[in-house]
Amino acid sequence: MSRCVARVGAGLLTGGLLWSLSLGSAHAQSDSLRTLDRQLSRYSQQRLPEKLFLHVDRPLYVSGELMWFKVYAVDGVQHKPLSVSKVAYVELLDREHKPVLQGKIDLQQASGQGSFVLPKSLASGTYTLRAYTNWMKNFPPEYYFQSSVTVVNTFGSVTKAGPPAQSGFDTQFFPEGGHLVKGLTSTVAFKVTDQWDQGVAASGIIVDQRGQNVAQFNTLKFGLGSFTFTPTEAGATYSAIIQLPNNQTLTRKLPAVQEQGYVLHLAPTAADVLTVTVQTTATEAADVLLLGHARQQPFVATMGRFRDNKAVFTINKKDLPDGVAHFTVFNNARQPLCERLYFTPPTQQLSLSASTDKPEYQAREKVSLQLSAAGPGAQPLAANASVAVYRLDSLATAPGASINSYLWLSADLKGRIENPDYYFSPTSPEVAQAADNLMLTQGWSRFRWADVVGGPRPAPAFYPETSGHWIQGKLTHRATGQAAPGIPVYLASPSRQPRLYSAVSQPNGRVQFDLRDFYGPKEIVVQTNTQVDSTYRVEIDSPFSTAYAPSRVPTLQLSETLRPELAQRHLQAQVQTAYFKKFTNRYTLPQTDSLPFYGKPDERYMLDTYTRFKVMEEVMREYVPGVMVRIRKRQFHFQVINHLNDAPMTDDPLVLLDGVPIFNINKVIALDPLKIQRLDVITSKYFHGRQIHQGLVSYTTYKGDLGSYKLDAHALLQEYEGLQLQREFYAPRYDTPQAQQSRLPDFRNLLYWNPQVTTTAANPAATLSFYTADQPGSYVVVVQGLAANGLTGSRRILLQVKPAL
Known part of the structure; x- marks a missing residue:
């Protein structure tokens, strides 16, 4: 018996040891998975995202006019003003992504301002205005600020049809979580757009390869929609038959169906609960980790075990951060299996109020505009704001995104969003479903998980310009073209106030000059000590990014019915150029050190x-x-x-x-x-x-x-x-009888632009004033603002200018 006992005891010992090892392995896998949130936090600290927002004075211009803009710089996590980068790069791109205008904007205390003169030779069309910092060049160009503006060249025929637009419609399908898997029910989102990249209302059915109807669908808003679908055959071809408003029918294939895999589904199951369900066809699926993060900050990391090939996670909505949240499921090898986005509108905003002293005004009458900013509970709050006042007409296109919708939504999604402000409307089932469709169709991660969980990460290629503009280049041997390391290089710009910058070339020949107080167009001289060696050649790089986000820019087409408005805008621009151009080329000179770089000489x-x-x-x-x-x-x-x-x-x-x-x-x-x-x-x-x-x-x-x-x-x-000089905004003042009776015509389309409006908690109201022009009509006041705690807000009000009696 002792042998038997001994054998039994040995068997029990061996089984216990195996159970212990298995448990230890499970714990090791669990610990390995749980390190993901810490790795993501470290990655975010090392790659702190920046965001820029540009408040542009108007959505539409005619050639020859001035475009004004204000730059807001924030951290990409909490949206607080971030004053790390001191330079923003702003570009106006044409349809082929070629820059037609470029500027380097000085950032002070996380904001800056600039302007572009739109050349009279600029062709009519839709242009892309984009902005980024040197640090942001480490990330995909989709991360840059981008906005569309319309330019109309009124010197030619602008109502005729432009170049032929892209024909046809574009339809895309997006299985929730990433894949269609045989036997697993999936939510499939879809997007239908026309040649102008505008959403199109559509309906249709899903048929299998035998032509049998297995699902049907309808768009909800902006050409977006979703439906539920269970594929029954791997490798089978499922197609969508789409009915368009013009009775045109399209047939498009759905993504391929996998034999094995995972499917994720997210849905609210109660007023304050979200349920994330992961299904798999694997018979022995290991534990999985659900990691939730927003703007690279983890907020939930929890393990799940499959029962009947299903793992279920519940999340309290109160634990969700504002904005776009990512839910990613990982296997025990720390590989991402599927991902889903969810949008929570920000619960707190900067409340901006704007009011004029009168609802209607006569021509050349003074307008008094009062602005105030408040936080939660109507508490007065210090804020940095910008204000534009321009005339509305039939040419005016849709206004650009507000700072609120851009920072909390557009900046965290890939591609163009049609009417982003809609998703910040008062909560309703339709708005919530539309936002969910948007999350399913335009999901995007700013980083690759391989960069987060991999080994040591390489140093970033671009660093933030923390003290001023950097001029960078490369030093090579003239004969061989090879990099020349360890060589002193000097950069200077001839001036009565000497400024000299020096650098020593790095092992790869790179040189960098840290320039301060470097404004306006200049001639620079870059050289080595030719008395020592003259065999080197230096090249200076352009600081502007050469990476461009893919986009579909529609061809501008203007109806013949708009000809009177176009003629009016042309006359306005020409009158302003003829009588007031001398006032538009005044600049605020920066306060720079009057001493030479070496200080007071001996x-x-x-x-x-x-x-x-x-x-x-x-x-x-x-x-x-x-x-x-x-x-x-x-x-x-x-x-x-x-x-x-x-x-x-x-x-x-x-x-x-x-x-x-x-x-x-x-x-x-x-x-x-x-x-x-x-x-x-x-x-x-x-x-x-x-x-x-x-x-x-x-x-x-x-x-x-x-x-x-x-x-x-x-x-x-x-x-x-160098850094762009700040042009002074000019508007005439009619504060004397002589000025009011002046015979100079005032056809301004833009009445007022002020990029530097500030409020404080002690003085929450700011009073601004300007004068109306000679043009009657409706004018819109647009206010964008940012508080030090990251709260954002915008406000639009109308004022009327009555025709002269």
Whole structure:
């Protein structure tokens, strides 16, 4: 018996050990799965998303007009103002994704402003306005801000048909969770659009390969809809027969049916409960993890076990974050099996109120506009806002998305959303179902799970410009084209206020110059020390992204009935150009440091106060005792006297002409001293970046244009557009009888633009004023705003201008 017992005991021990190992393996798998939420949190910290929103003054322009915009920069998680990046890149793209206008916008305290002059040669059409930061270039271009604007060139025939549009209709089908699986019931969403990418109302049936009707469907809103369907055969062909409003019938195939797989279904099962059901055809399915996250922040991670090939998760709606939430199911190998999106409209918004002192106004009458911002409970709240007032006419297209709908919805979905503000309407079953259809058809993740759960991630290719604009490029050997590492490179822009930037090329030859207070169009000079080696070549990169999100831009077609409105807009633009153009080219100059980059010099010589010599060598020997002139092997050299020990330093100092380094002192001696106004000297070692110079000698010409000096042939001279200068918005004031009686016509379409409206908790109301123009009609006041806590809001009101009696 003892043997038997021993055997039984051994058997029990072995079974217990196997059970223990199995349990340990299950725990290990569970722990491995549960690390996903921590990995996602770490990924989000390392790849903090940024979002930009542009408030554009109007949705439609005629060629020659000004486009104004305000840039809001927020973090992509809580939508709080994010002041990390100091530059936003804004582009206007045509149908072929070619930029027709580009600008670098200075961001201060997470906002900026800019403008584009639309050339008179710009063709009529629908253009894409997009914006991004340098950091955002690490992510897909779908992540950039994008909005459509219409431009009409009124100098030609604009009511005739444009280029032929894309013919036909586009229909797409999206199984919930990602796949159709044999024997498993799926919800299938669909989208029907026309050649203009507009949703089309449609209905239809689903037939199997024998022509039998197995399901039917109807669109709900914007060409979107969904239906329930259970495929019974793997590899079978299921088709949709679609009936369009024009009695046209289309036939489209559904996605292929898989023999094995997983199907996910999400549905509200109670007023405050969401149920996520995962079904599988696998006979021995392992545990799965449901991970819920919004904007890369996990909010639920729970394990599920299959019973009868089904795993069920319940989630309290109160635990859902605002906006777009992702529900992803993983197997025990941490592979994503299926994913589903769900939208929760934000429960709290920035409440913006706007009111005018009168409902109607006469021409050239003052309008007083009061704005205020409040948070939950009507508590006054500090906010940053922008305001536009423009005339409504039959040309006006649909207004752009509000800051609220963009940040909480459009920015987290792929592709164009038709009327995004609709999904923020008061809650109703139809709005909820329409939002669910949108989630099923336009789901998108900003990242790949392989990047989250993989090994060490490579460093990002682009870093945020935290202090100002960066000019980047590459240094190579002229003969071989190979990268040249470890070489000092200098960048300067000739000016009376010298600005010099230096960098040392990286192992891959890349160079980067951190520019501050660099505004407007300039000439830049980039070079290495040609006295040491002139075998290098430098190229400067464009900072604008060359990645473009796929899009369907419709051809602009204007009806002949719009000809009177077009003629009116043409007249308005021409009158404004003729009489007020001089007022539209005024700029607010940035406050920059008036000192040169090296600060206050140890010695300064204003040459006009001395006897003028015609030879620079005499100037240096007679006027500048702190700089010794030496000649060695027919080559001139400077030696600066170090004021700390009153001894000459051994090597040549850094010598500048209008901020541009000159490495050959013979060329300095050859300068015409009559063109030099000022001479500065630093009489100690000067540290510039990673370079140490034996003092500094700086010459400044009267015009800051290098005088007659010819740059070294190896230097790169290039036109470069710095940060955009801020154009001042001009609107006439009729605050005197003489101004009101002026015979100058005022045909402004845009009455008012103010990108810098602020309210505070102590002073929650802001009062703005402007004057109406000579054009009667309805005008819309559009307000967009952002609070420091991330609350967003918008407001639209109308005011009327009566015809003159």
